[in-house]
Amino acid sequence: MAAGATLITFDKVWKSYGQGEAKVHALAGVDLAIRRGEFVAIMGPSGSGKSTAMNIIGCLDTPTAGTYSFMGIDAGRLDRNRRAMLRNLYVGFVFQGYNLLARTTAAENVELPLIYRGVASRERRDLAMQALAEVGLVGREHHTPAELSGGQQQRVAIARAIVTRPTLLVADEPTGNLDTARTHEIMELLTRLNTELGLTIAMVTHEADVADYAERTIRFLDGHVASDTMKLEMAQ
Amino acid sequence: MIWETVRLSLRSIRRNVLRSFLTLLGIVIGVAAVIAMLTIGSGTTEKVKADISKLGSNLLVVRSGRPAGPGAPGGLDQVVRPLAEKDLAALVAHLTGARAISPASQKQVRVIFGTESLTSGVTGTDSAYLDARDWKLVSGRPFSDSETRSGTGVCLIGETVRQQFFGAGDPEGEIIRVNRTSCKIIGLLEPKGYTGFGQDQDNVVLMPLHAYQRRIAGNRDIDNIYIAADDRTPTSELQPRVEDILRDARRITPERESDFAIRDMTQIADAMASATTTMTGMLGAVAGVSLLVGGIGIMNIMLVSVTERTREIGIRLAIGAHEKHILIQFLVEATVLSLLGGIIGILIGLALAGLASVTLTIPFAPSPAVILLAVGFSALIGMVFGFFPALRGARLDPIDALRHE
Numbered sequence A: 001m002a003a004g005a006t007l008i009t010f011d012k013v014w015k016s017y018g019q020g021e022a023k024v025h026a027l028a029g030v031d032l033a034i035r036r037g038e039f040v041a042i043m044g045p046s047g048s049g050k051s052t053a054m055n056i057i058g059c060l061d062t063p064t065a066g067t068y069s070f071m072g073i074d075a076g077r078l079d080r081n082r083r084a085m086l087r088n089l090y091v092g093f094v095f096q097g098y099n100l101l102a103r104t105t106a107a108e109n110v111e112l113p114l115i116y117r118g119v120a121s122r123e124r125r126d127l128a129m130q131a132l133a134e135v136g137l138v139g140r141e142h143h144t145p146a147e148l149s150g151g152q153q154q155r156v157a158i159a160r161a162i163v164t165r166p167t168l169l170v171a172d173e174p175t176g177n178l179d180t181a182r183t184h185e186i187m188e189l190l191t192r193l194n195t196e197l198g199l200t201i202a203m204v205t206h207e208a209d210v211a212d213y214a215e216r217t218i219r220f221l222d223g224h225v226a227s228d229t230m231k232l233e234m235a236q
Numbered sequence B: 001m002i003w004e005t006v007r008l009s010l011r012s013i014r015r016n017v018l019r020s021f022l023t024l025l026g027i028v029i030g031v032a033a034v035i036a037m038l039t040i041g042s043g044t045t046e047k048v049k050a051d052i053s054k055l056g057s058n059l060l061v062v063r064s065g066r067p068a069g070p071g072a073p074g075g076l077d078q079v080v081r082p083l084a085e086k087d088l089a090a091l092v093a094h095l096t097g098a099r100a101i102s103p104a105s106q107k108q109v110r111v112i113f114g115t116e117s118l119t120s121g122v123t124g125t126d127s128a129y130l131d132a133r134d135w136k137l138v139s140g141r142p143f144s145d146s147e148t149r150s151g152t153g154v155c156l157i158g159e160t161v162r163q164q165f166f167g168a169g170d171p172e173g174e175i176i177r178v179n180r181t182s183c184k185i186i187g188l189l190e191p192k193g194y195t196g197f198g199q200d201q202d203n204v205v206l207m208p209l210h211a212y213q214r215r216i217a218g219n220r221d222i223d224n225i226y227i228a229a230d231d232r233t234p235t236s237e238l239q240p241r242v243e244d245i246l247r248d249a250r251r252i253t254p255e256r257e258s259d260f261a262i263r264d265m266t267q268i269a270d271a272m273a274s275a276t277t278t279m280t281g282m283l284g285a286v287a288g289v290s291l292l293v294g295g296i297g298i299m300n301i302m303l304v305s306v307t308e309r310t311r312e313i314g315i316r317l318a319i320g321a322h323e324k325h326i327l328i329q330f331l332v333e334a335t336v337l338s339l340l341g342g343i344i345g346i347l348i349g350l351a352l353a354g355l356a357s358v359t360l361t362i363p364f365a366p367s368p369a370v371i372l373l374a375v376g377f378s379a380l381i382g383m384v385f386g387f388f389p390a391l392r393g394a395r396l397d398p399i400d401a402l403r404h405e
């Protein structure tokens, strides 16, 4: 997928926790840009700041210092509700632990972001069915998470993330809980969403073969970007 | 959106039926108590009013003796001058605004028929008595004027007397013995039931005043004079007129106090009704306290619910819910929960009041206003006590919430 205009930029972004001696810098002056349509894998050892960066990218969190801009908007300085609106309109989330609502059917889980968008219930149902079809879950619409396998649950979560036709998909270790076969199924799905829908994807992973699906890999180390490599460049 | 939220909250209540029910118990008990008490209270008020109106509506009752109250020794240091026929005659001649004026003298007397006997309230009166007391005949006829004047041995009997002597049979034309005199039954009085004080109003025998005076009382006294006001005249207006006429007839000089008392049954009815209303209000306040306790129960369970569902809140916030969406969700849930408790409470309260109305023989008087108020109040409790937990949920940081557990 050819990359377009810049979607997000980190300009000397710091994220610090705690005070004085106990102060921890999860991010220590990160500079970063991701363009529309890119599929980026983020790697690095545990505690290197990957999740922290992802939360900022997804407008869930704000930097302690520096500027984070999303679609040209200084998202780091928006209030809670405005960031919620940005997330609802432009960002889809996929988490390691699926994070579906228990005792709620797949279709209802997928409809959830549309409720906060004020979409009428009939249209919601149609869009949810469509998204579930896109992730290959036709016939499982009325199953609750407890009645679905891990791979299927992650598909429901992906359907929920894409049902709003977001610009950006933020995925923090989406295959972390899955076996190898299921991991590759999910990665193929994400690759297809990236190429077919032009969805920009930022994904954290610990596994090199998962990162291989992405065009670009950013490595974090101690809150810094240690390396940033393009697969296409390497291939050339 | 709101309907969606209500559905959502009903579902989450259903998921935890037992816990939801236990939470509701406070509200259920509070509302049930309020509804039962207010319903029983207004039933009692109605009963008291009905009892008093059984005595006759808009009725003044005159008896001899000083009026009770301050300045009235109420003792027997003075010889009480009874009411007499000339007092009655003066009222009949001069009083305006009265529908019926009737004398009545009473005594508990043994009444005998065949081998059966019964102690009954025997009243000597005239033909206006039935009108004054709003009393009708089921069968037969009232005394004629000539029977009243001459004191013929005829009588009207109440339902209890009939049942004692004749069962379901027709008593008309039968002769009963009252004290040592005999009288012929010419009519049957409509049943009135018991008074609020447990007195059987149907255990009565009415006979012409002269017959009663001569054959039973052995004097010419009149115990009471019943005066029923006509539709245009309030009893409060009639009372001073009666007083003037009687003072005149009994030649009481202006500086002396009246030696008779006039009781206004309407006033007594009002006083008793307001006493029960006060009682009802006080009981209602006690029940209100239990509603407060119920509200605290709701608050507690909502706090638990918010904590349990921290992750759910995190997911919703991440997906794009605003603070107000979360706030509304939990507020609606608390309100629906409390409303549910209110409705169950209302049903139980009405059932209790229904049971009480059967056992206490008072009317079942549910008030739509009270029920609506209970519905509104329980919803309000949910909102007020649900607000703090809901706000706590809404203010959660999405990242912390997602990491919860």
Ligand SMILES: Nc1ncnc2c1ncn2[C@@H]1O[C@H](COP(=O)(O)OP(=O)(O)OP(=O)(O)O)[C@@H](O)[C@H]1O
Pocket: A017, A018, A024, A025, A026, A044, A045, A046, A047, A048, A049, A050, A051, A052, A053
């Ligand atoms: N809320 C917080 N309070 C204090 N410190 C935090 C908080 N969140 C993260 N940190 C710290 O920031 C650093 C980076 O955390 P982060 O979660 O971004 O790591 P990660 O790269 O995602 O690690 P992993 O691969 O284990 O998920 C860690 O040292 C962590 O302890």
Ligand SMILES: [Mg+2]
Pocket: A050, A051, A052, A172
């Ligand atoms: Mg992480």
